Amino acid sequence: MSNHTPTPLSQAWLDTLQAGGYRITRPLQVIVEILANSTRALGPVNIYDLARKEYPKTGLVTVYRALEKLEATGLVQRVHQADGCHAYLRAANGHEHILLCSLCGQVVYFAGDDLSDLIARVEGQSGFTIQEHWLQFHGLCANCQ
């Protein structure tokens, strides 16, 4: 069976997973390779189909379990779209946020937003303690418009 060399990013993910106490198996490697290098959001079944091209024995259950590990480790995040939240993506780092093409699922990460004033104001008015904020843009990518 073919055995490509991992990209730098997927190698880094595998190192992180191993440091987290997980074992590095062939199906995990294949799934990591797929997700680390995808430019669009992928659902469990998409990943399953892609993984089986590389390692045909891969089971769908293993995809679900890999997604759990990757999400728990903070390498991957769920993508929320109007029609559901079943796709996954490389997690945004730091102050990155995501911009998604509503047609093809293409993703672009962008940095920069300073919401601290707004957050302070909303905390004051609501009595909440804000722990997390979530900013996401949707639109049409250059190819889809």
Next chain:
Amino acid sequence: MSNHTPTPLSQAWLDTLQAGGYRITRPLQVIVEILANSTRALGPVNIYDLARKEYPKTGLVTVYRALEKLEATGLVQRVHQADGCHAYLRAANGHEHILLCSLCGQVVYFAGDDLSDLIARVEGQSGFTIQEHWLQFHGLCANCQ
């Protein structure tokens, strides 16, 4: 069976639904009443349970169908949370955004954000046409902290 007078908001929703060509039935009225006046996000089964207290014949299917209509009409929106996206809420109007308590699901709507500069910059850099933006805060409400 009891028949409370509708609140102004739920009456407005019913009018909108009727204007949209939908028929106003008892289970729809009950479901609208529940959603229009809830201060927290509710999933289909939550709604089902609450609806049956008011109108015991209500079927879960009818809840799903009502949510479809309400979402299509823009009165209700799905709430996206870390663990899934199965709850619904009154839709945010205009420049309102939502702040959710991660423990109890309590929701607060807040207004105000000017992201036009950021949007313009990201459009320029990415080649996307941005159609929609999505801002959501998560935290602990006054009661839950």
Next chain:
DNA sequence: CCTATAATTGAAAAAGATTTTCAGTTTCAT
């Protein structure tokens, strides 16, 4: 290099969530 152990795997079954089908009922315009 071998070994023991604990994690991981795939298949099948189970559980859950959502959708479809269908016959009977209800709304609402006429």
Next chain:
DNA sequence: ATGAAACTGAAAATCTTTTTCAATTATAGG
């Protein structure tokens, strides 16, 4: 009042996700 079209609830069908379990595999330690 009446009829057409929309809506309803129950059951069945479809998905999606999780659990169970025996077999396999990764990895630490000898």
